[in-house]
Amino acid sequence: MSMPTSIETLSRSPTANRVRGLKLLANCSRCSIRPASVCSALDAGALSEFEAIGREASFAPRMIVFMEGERADWVYTVTSGLVRLFRLLPNGQRQIVGFGLPGDFLGLPRGERHVYSADAAVGTTACRFHRQDFIMFAENHTRFLRRLHDAAVKALDLAQEQMTQLGPRRADAKIASFILSMRARWMEINGAGESVPLPMSRQDIGDYVGLNIATVSRTFTRLDRQGVIRIVPKGVRILNFPALRQLAEQ
Amino acid sequence: MSMPTSIETLSRSPTANRVRGLKLLANCSRCSIRPASVCSALDAGALSEFEAIGREASFAPRMIVFMEGERADWVYTVTSGLVRLFRLLPNGQRQIVGFGLPGDFLGLPRGERHVYSADAAVGTTACRFHRQDFIMFAENHTRFLRRLHDAAVKALDLAQEQMTQLGPRRADAKIASFILSMRARWMEINGAGESVPLPMSRQDIGDYVGLNIATVSRTFTRLDRQGVIRIVPKGVRILNFPALRQLAEQ
DNA sequence: ACGACGCTTTGCCCTGGGGCAAAGGAAAGG
DNA sequence: CCTTTCCTTTGCCCCAGGGCAAAGCGTCGT
Known part of the structure; x- marks a missing residue:
């Protein structure tokens, strides 16, 4: 059925260079994605303490x-852009196991x-912390630790969900989901x-x-022609919600 | 592509009846699957204490x-048989997310x-513990707790693995894996x-x-004809190992 | 030992989606 | 602003695997 997308055939392979620049964190309190991130659990005092250990x-x-x-020496909170989480299979195919969106927390495996790789799909910024600093900080801030745990549960749920999506479903069901x-x-x-946004x-x-x-x-094009969605630059607009849900359930 | 295996079309649906019989635990120390289970972390003293809270x-x-x-009020350690872990999708299809083999620990979600259902695929026995009893016991036995954590990590790895297996791979690659x-x-x-054994x-x-x-x-039959495996009652015998590995990598 | 039931295997046909490749667009670099 | 380089879309063909159904087997219960 399906074809290895070898990493070589991808238009460009991930570049070996890592982080491009580092800046001190300033004004986490004004950070626009904070409400969606684990940092939402921190009050003003804890926040400035947290700022001190991140870049x-x-x-x-x-x-x-x-x-x-x-x-895994560093952990990340994505602040803008998009991170791809993926594994390279023995046959060269790349399986993307998840996307890191702004607010998502990455890089703390069990x-x-x-257990997977991560690269930037587009220009991306993230707050980076030394694993040890981060863990020590978390152990001193119980609310934060609980919030972290929640994030892990959410990630697991997403993975479970994704597992059921990957199975043998029709193309339009997969895309709709x-x-x-x-x-x-x-x-x-x-x-x-x-x-x-996509x-x-x-x-x-x-x-x-x-x-x-x-x-x-082809599937995006078909959904567009059927009036279910409209393809717009870097994303889609949903035109017919019930139809989309219906497709997703197939 | 693929067809809903509606639960109704399965020759028989899972039965609503739960556990068939309960017996006191006796002689965990002679239990043959103990080495493969979380109980392997317990010494004689802890083991008899553990026996007292399980059935x-x-x-x-x-x-x-x-x-x-x-x-999730009960947790289980499978001692014989086979447990199917599955989710029923909106379209009626059943996605099996894992198999519980003897020694496997089940029933403690985050x-x-x-987050999924479980039923017995064949006649099955399992040690059952009240969640609270179990957690309290674990918190008093650090080695046991660590062993539990290991089991969780293993389960997660298996799920990750399974996610990459489910993707768009050829039938013989999937079966070989x-x-x-x-x-x-x-x-x-x-x-x-x-x-x-299968x-x-x-x-x-x-x-x-x-x-x-x-x-x-068909795929099993083909692998048999090709001399890679031999189909035997309730399982297969591997005849050509390298060939099987090779197929699994496709 | 026999019968019934359920699981597995197999054949036949068909379709969804992959392979390949060319054309069309958008964005980045000079 | 133009060129280059990707990325996306689309057409054409083909095949792996699904749908359906019948036949073959094993097993369990009586």
Whole structure:
């Protein structure tokens, strides 16, 4: 059925260079994605303490954040852009296991090593903390620790969900589910409405839901022609909600 | 692509009846699967204390152990048989998210409610503990708690693995991976060799790896004809290891 | 030992989606 | 502003695997 998207055939491979720049954190209190992130659990005092141990890192598109198998020495909170979480399969195919959106917390696996890789899909910024600093801070701030745990539960739920999405479903069901799930995630960030940002490429979507890039493209086009969605630059607008939900359930 | 295996079309639906019988635990110290279970972390003293809070439950084939959404009041350690972990999708399809083999620990989700259902695929026995008793016991036995954590990590790894298996891979690759993964799991229990028990039905395998029952059957037959495996009652024997590994990597 | 039931295997046909490749667009770099 | 480089869309063809259904087997119960 489906085709290895070898990493070599991707238009460009992830670049080995890591973080592009580091800046001191200033004014977490004015950070616009804070409400959607784990930092929402911190009051003014804790926040400035937290600021002191973090740095803002920027990543150019395709820059690696961390690699599977590597020691997990840093943790991240995405503040803008999009991070791809992926595993490279023995046959060269890339399976995207998740997307890190602004507000998402990344890089704290159960063990001491990463179990998947992460790179920036577009220009991305993230607050970076040394694992030890971060853990020590969390252990001194119980509310924060609980919030972290919540984040982990949410990630697990998403993974479970994704597992059931990947199975043998029709292309339009997969794409419809994908759009609805992205919409739900953006709503937690923006509140937003019918417009769903999709900053990732068609290839990324395919590697996430388990479809060929051509099929992804065709399916978007079909949904557009059917009047279910409208394709807009870097995203879609949902025109017929019930129809989309209906498709997602197939 | 793929077909809803509606729960109604399954030859028989899971039965609503729960545990068939309960017996006091006697002689955990002689339990043959103990080395493969979380109980392996307990010494003689702790073991008899542990015995006191558990009961051995038996389940007839297709009996429900617990259901998605239900409060998770009991936890289980499988001692014999096979448990199917599954979610029912909106379209009626059943996605099997894992198999509980002897030694596996089940029923302690992150939240207070189960996120998937479980039923017995064949006649099954399991040690059952009240969640509270179990948690209290674990908190008083640090080695046991760590062992529990290890079990959770292993389960997560398996789920991650499964997520990459489900994607768009060829039928023989999926089946080959499945056989190798089952073999690896049995080896931890039996040590065993080339013979891999497969107590679950073809339908179960299909709902796990994302293939139609007919395709599952055809693929097993093909691998048999090619001399890669030999189909034996309730399992397979691996004849050509390198070939199987090779297929699994596709 | 026999019969019934349920699971597995197999054949036949068909369709959804992959492979390939070219054309069309958008964005980045000079 | 123009050129280059990706990325997306689309057409054409083909095949892996799904749908359906019948036949084959094993097993369990009486």
